Amino acid sequence: MKKHISASLATLALAATFSATPVAARPMTEIDLATLKRLGAPTVSPNGKWMAYQITETQPESYKRGTAIYLLNPNDPGTRPIRVAESAEANDHSPAFSPDGKSLFFISNRGGSDQVWRVTVSGGKPVQASDFKTDVAGFKLSRDGSKIAVWGDIAKDCATFGCDDDGNKAKPGPGTGREYDELFVRHWSSWETPGNYSRLFAFDIGADGKVSGDGIAMDRGLTGDTPSKPFGGGEEIAWSPSGRGLFFAARKADKNEPKSTNLDIYGGDVAGKESLINFTANNAATDSLPTPSPDGKYMAYASMARPTYEADRMVLQLVNMDEGASREPIALTKDWDRSVGSIAWAADSKSLIVTAQDILDHPAYSVDLNGKVKRLTKGGNVGNVTPTADGGMVFTKNSLQGPSDIYRMDAKGKTTQITNVNGPALGKIGKVDIQRFDFSGAGGDQVWGQIIKPAGSKAEKLPVLFLVHGGPQGSFGNSWSYRWNPKVMASQGYAVVTVDFHGSAGYGQAFKDSINKDWGGKPLEDLKLGLAAAGKIDKQIDISNACALGASYGGYMLNWIAGNWNDGFKCLVNHAGIFDLRSFAFSTEELWFDQWDHGGPWWKRADAEKWNPINHIDKWKTPTLFVHGEKDFRIPYTQSIMPFTYAQEKGIKSKLLIFPDENHWVLKAKNSIQWHKTVFEWLGDHLKKSEGK
Numbered sequence: 001m002k003k004h005i006s007a008s009l010a011t012l013a014l015a016a017t018f019s020a021t022p023v024a025a026r027p028m029t030e031i032d033l034a035t036l037k038r039l040g041a042p043t044v045s046p047n048g049k050w051m052a053y054q055i056t057e058t059q060p061e062s063y064k065r066g067t068a069i070y071l072l073n074p075n076d077p078g079t080r081p082i083r084v085a086e087s088a089e090a091n092d093h094s095p096a097f098s099p100d101g102k103s104l105f106f107i108s109n110r111g112g113s114d115q116v117w118r119v120t121v122s123g124g125k126p127v128q129a130s131d132f133k134t135d136v137a138g139f140k141l142s143r144d145g146s147k148i149a150v151w152g153d154i155a156k157d158c159a160t161f162g163c164d165d166d167g168n169k170a171k172p173g174p175g176t177g178r179e180y181d182e183l184f185v186r187h188w189s190s191w192e193t194p195g196n197y198s199r200l201f202a203f204d205i206g207a208d209g210k211v212s213g214d215g216i217a218m219d220r221g222l223t224g225d226t227p228s229k230p231f232g233g234g235e236e237i238a239w240s241p242s243g244r245g246l247f248f249a250a251r252k253a254d255k256n257e258p259k260s261t262n263l264d265i266y267g268g269d270v271a272g273k274e275s276l277i278n279f280t281a282n283n284a285a286t287d288s289l290p291t292p293s294p295d296g297k298y299m300a301y302a303s304m305a306r307p308t309y310e311a312d313r314m315v316l317q318l319v320n321m322d323e324g325a326s327r328e329p330i331a332l333t334k335d336w337d338r339s340v341g342s343i344a345w346a347a348d349s350k351s352l353i354v355t356a357q358d359i360l361d362h363p364a365y366s367v368d369l370n371g372k373v374k375r376l377t378k379g380g381n382v383g384n385v386t387p388t389a390d391g392g393m394v395f396t397k398n399s400l401q402g403p404s405d406i407y408r409m410d411a412k413g414k415t416t417q418i419t420n421v422n423g424p425a426l427g428k429i430g431k432v433d434i435q436r437f438d439f440s441g442a443g444g445d446q447v448w449g450q451i452i453k454p455a456g457s458k459a460e461k462l463p464v465l466f467l468v469h470g471g472p473q474g475s476f477g478n479s480w481s482y483r484w485n486p487k488v489m490a491s492q493g494y495a496v497v498t499v500d501f502h503g504s505a506g507y508g509q510a511f512k513d514s515i516n517k518d519w520g521g522k523p524l525e526d527l528k529l530g531l532a533a534a535g536k537i538d539k540q541i542d543i544s545n546a547c548a549l550g551a552s553y554g555g556y557m558l559n560w561i562a563g564n565w566n567d568g569f570k571c572l573v574n575h576a577g578i579f580d581l582r583s584f585a586f587s588t589e590e591l592w593f594d595q596w597d598h599g600g601p602w603w604k605r606a607d608a609e610k611w612n613p614i615n616h617i618d619k620w621k622t623p624t625l626f627v628h629g630e631k632d633f634r635i636p637y638t639q640s641i642m643p644f645t646y647a648q649e650k651g652i653k654s655k656l657l658i659f660p661d662e663n664h665w666v667l668k669a670k671n672s673i674q675w676h677k678t679v680f681e682w683l684g685d686h687l688k689k690s691e692g693k
Contacts, residue, residue, distance in 0.1 A: 025431070039419065042406050046100075047101045050074075052071055054094070110126070170194045199219055241293075244271070262286070301317050302314040344386065432453060464543050465546070546569050571622060
C-alpha cells in the first residue's frame with residue numbers, strides 16, 4: 001500500500017488518535033451538527049485484511065458536501081486510514097471488495113454520471129467499469145466476482161440498462177402538463193414518472209474487471225420498484241451463493257399500490273431462461289430483507305403478518321432451500337416480541353445476527369437456528385453489521401453523545417472501536433448528562449423517557465425542551481441524529497426531556513399497536529405524566545418553564561396539545577405537523593398509513609373527527625413556530641400554512657418558516673443551520689434561563 005496516497009488535511013483529521021490532548025469543552029452548536037463527518041456502511045474484504053468505508057465531509061464555509069472512500073486495516077486500529085482514488089471533484093461511495101480482496105468496486109460521478117468504478121487496493125488509477133446511459137443507484141457483486149447486479153431508474157419498456165427515452169407516460173404534450181390515471185401521482189418528495197421504475201439488471205464482469213454484455217432484466221413479468229421506494233436499498237437484494245440467481249423484494253405497481261404494504265421476495269436465474277418465482281406469495285403483508293446463508297442451504301428474511309400495516313412486527317423467517325424441501329417458512333423469532341431491522345448470517349451458517357429496537361437502544365442480537373435470541377451489544381444504536389470469517393463482526397454504532405464509528409467484536413465478545421472519525425471535533429465539544437427514567441403511564445403501563453442536560457451544569461434551574469418523536473411508531477432513543485438532535489439542543493442551556501409514549505417502538509408489538517385509532521388519547525396522557533415524572537426525578541429542571549417541539553406525528557401532537565393542553569408550555573415548535581386529519585387523508589400519498597392508523601378511508605371511519613386537531617383551535621393560545629418543506633408530499637406543506645393562518649388571524653404570536661428545496665426533513669447543510677438558528681431564537685424569546693457557571 002502506498003503510504004503517500006493521501007496527505008490531505010481531511011485524511012489527517014480522520015486519522016486522529018484516541019489520545020488527543022484534552023481541551024476545554026464548549027457547547028455544541030448547529031454549525032458543529034452540520035459539519036461533523038458522516039460515516040457510511042463499512043465493508044470487509046473476504047480475507048479480512050482490509051475494511052473500506054465512506055465518509056461525507058462538509059466544507060465549513062461553503063457547506064458543500066463531498067463523499068470519499070477510505071481503507072483501513074481492521075486488525076490494527078492504530079493504522080492511518082488511506083483515502084482511495086482521491087479526487088477533488090468526484091463523489092465516491094458504496095465500496096465493495098472483489099473476492100480476492102485485491103480490488104475495490106465503487107460508485108463515482110467522476111465521469112459525469114454515477115457509474116461503477118474499480119481501483120486496486122494497492123493503489124493506482126481508478127478505472128471506469130460501467131458506461132450505461134443512466135445513473136447507477138447501487139450494485140452488488142456475486143460471491144465469485146464474475147457477475148454484478150446493478151439497479152437504477154429505467155423505463156419499463158427499456159430492454160437495456162438505460163434508454164434515450166425515460167419512459168414517462170404522463171407527458172402527452174404539447175404543453176407541460178402531466179396526466180395520471182391512477183395513484184401514486186407523487187411519493188414522499190417527488191412526482192412519480194409513470195412507466196419508469198427502479199429496476200434490477202444482472203451483468204457479467206469480464207477479465208478486465210469491466211461490466212460486459214447487455215445484461216438481463218430481473219423484473220421479467222413484474223412491474224414494480226426494486227429496491228422499493230423511497231427507503232429501500234441493497235438490503236433488499238441478494239445473490240444466491242452459487243451466483244446463478246438473484247433474490248429481491250418488490251411491490252407490484254398498480255392502482256392498489258398506495259394502499260398496499262405487500263412487498264414480496266422474488267427469485268430468478270440470471271441467465272433469463274426461467275420465470276420469476278414469488279417465494280412469499282402466500283403472505284399479503286410485507287416480506288423483505290432476503291438473506292441466503294453462506295452454505296446455500298437456507299434463505300432468511302423478515303416478514304409482517306398484517307397487510308397494510310407498515311409498523312407491524314418483522315419476524316425472522318427461515319426457508320430450507322435444499323432440493324425437495326417444502327420451502328415452508330419457519331418463524332424463528334415468533335416468540336420474541338421485537339421487530340427485526342436487519343439480517344446477516346454468521347460465516348459458518350449456524351446462526352444469524354439481527355438488529356432490533358429495544359427500550360431506547362438498537363442492539364445487535366444472535367439468533368440460532370432454533371430461534372434462541374442472545375443480545376450481543378450494549379447501549380447505543382447498532383447498524384451495518386458485517387460478520388467476519390473468524391466468528392466476530394464489524395458494525396457501526398452511534399449514541400446521543402456522538403455520530404457513528406466502526407467497531408469490531410471478536411468471537412468471544414470483546415469489542416474494539418476501530419475508527420474515531422470525529423474525535424478531534426467531539427473533543428472540543430462538551431458532553432451531555434443522560435438519565436433514563438420510567439413511570440406509570442396510561443393504563444398503568446410502564447413508559448420510558450430520558451433527560452438530557454449539559455454535563456456539570458451549575459444552573460439553579462434549567463428550562464425544558466420537551467421533544468415529541470414522529471412515526472408515530474418510533475422512538476427518541478439513545479441514537480444520533482443530524483436533524484432532531486437532543487445533544488445540540490441541550491447544549492444551548494436546556495434540559496431536554498423525551499418520552500416514548502404508547503405507540504413507540506422497542507417495547508413489544510402490543511405497546512406499538514396501542515396508538516391505533518387513539519392518536520390523541522394514551523400518547524397525550526403519557527406525555528403529561530412523563531413530563532411531571534421528569535420534574536420530580538430531577539429538581540434542576542423547571543417543567544413550568546418549558547417549550548414543546550415535534551415533527552411529523554410529533555407535529556400533529558403539538559397541534560393537539562395546543563387545543564388540549566394549552567397551559568403546559570411557553571411556546572411550541574411544530575415541524576411538518578398534521579393540522580387537519582380530514583384534508584390530510586385526501587392529500588397524503590401512502591394511503592395505507594393513514595387508513596390503518598385511523599380505521600379506513602375517511603368516509604368510512606367511526607368517529608372520524610375525534611382526534612382531529614382542527615376541532616380544538618378555539619382553545620389555542622400558545623405561541624407557535626411552524627416549519628415545513630415545500631417538497632413534503634407525505635404531509636403537504638399546507639398543513640402548516642393553515643394553522644399559521646389561523647394563529648395570525650387570532651392574534652396568537654406565530655411564525656412560519658418554509659423551505660422551498662426541502663421535503664419531510666431538512667437535509668441541506670445551510671438549511672439545517674437556518675432551521676436551528678430560527679428555532680433557538682424562538683425558544684430564547686419564550687424561555688427564561690437562570691445563570692450558572
